[in-house]
Amino acid sequence: MRYKKFIQTHILLFLTSLKKKKKSLLMILLDMVVSCQSILPNSSDIHRTCKPTSADQITNNKIPVIDMLDPQAKFLITKACQELGFFKVVNHGVPIETMTKLESDAVKFFNLPECEKDKVGPANPFGYGNKRIGSNGDVGWVEYLLFAINSGLVSEKSTNIPANSQFFWSAINEYVTAVRNLACVVLEKIADGLTIEPKNVLSKLLRDEKSDSCFRLNHYPPCTELEALSSGGRNFIGFGEHTDPQIISIIRSNNTTGLQISLRDGAWISVPPDQHFFFIIVGDSLQVMTNGRFRSVKHRVLANNIKSRLSMIYFGGPPLSENIAPLSSLMDEGEESLYKEFTWHEYKKSAYRTRLGADRLGLFEKKNIPYGQI
């Protein structure tokens, strides 16, 4: 509200300094701005269920943009993973048709009547889910399809979508193959930027036949103020704040806003959507493998009250038996692991018992062991 007043006052001040003709044009513009604002959510609504923020703004300049063809990319990626745990990639090599084909299949699926979609649900954790996220009571203004990935391909058995369905299988597998490859190239650049050997120390975990990765299509229908109010504001959150447990996540969305990331000072910033590019998220496992040098970034999605948001996320995880521990080639002399020893299976089991916003990694930090028990 304060900002609206501030902007209106300044536009009016500017108007008074103009000649008559230009003035009437600008008056029309001002009118449009004001009427748009009446259908846009107030920041107080948005934060009804979220921590108030010191900076909630659409911002491009805080989000590193990495050109994958830039010879400096390895250093820039490493810096972004340390500072923010989040960045955008351009010149990624994934054909736009691979993204739009899957997007149009997903739109067709989410447009089906609820009873049809329910046939491939409820998500447990795989399959179709609506509003319920995970199995510990989290809800959001979102419907989704969650798929397991086996041997690099989406497992048809992980949902009840028939193998001969008109939707998905070819589009999904083409997409997942392309983004897994992108994830591996990013992880190889990370190894290079951190000057650790071998270069495939991280990417081989995703390329492994037994890699425990998954893939998610999220659809956030528009959430009108009325709907938000009638549900006590609760569902105005599309997907509540959380970190991703895996190594790395690759997000692609349509051009609708909603994704926000949390900065180190706790402020939330909105990520301007960009349907042509990908956003990369550092997961909890990569934070552990870099012994805390990289940051697993907290993020969330706010529902938009005008447009649908459709996102596709690849979560790259290691084989279940893999030890998640700091990479020995990265550790300085005498440096100790900040974390207890665990396998991906143990971490995942524990993570899936927690609520979305829980500090999952906290349970595995050595500092949480009572004094004298280390």
Ligand SMILES: C=C1C[C@]23C[C@@]1(O)CC[C@H]2[C@@]12CC[C@H](O)[C@@](C)(C(=O)O1)[C@H]2[C@@H]3C(=O)O
């Ligand atoms: C509330 C939950 C949903 C989630 C499993 C969990 O218990 C905690 C982690 C959540 C998360 C976040 C990232 C991915 O979207 C996801 C598939 C994952 O691996 O961990 C989800 C889980 C889910 O939706 O089942």
Ligand SMILES: O=C(O)CCC(=O)C(=O)O
């Ligand atoms: O839908 C999005 O843009 C992000 C969702 C997300 O963070 C997740 O599914 O883990």
Ligand SMILES: [Fe+2]
């Ligand atoms: Fe996430």
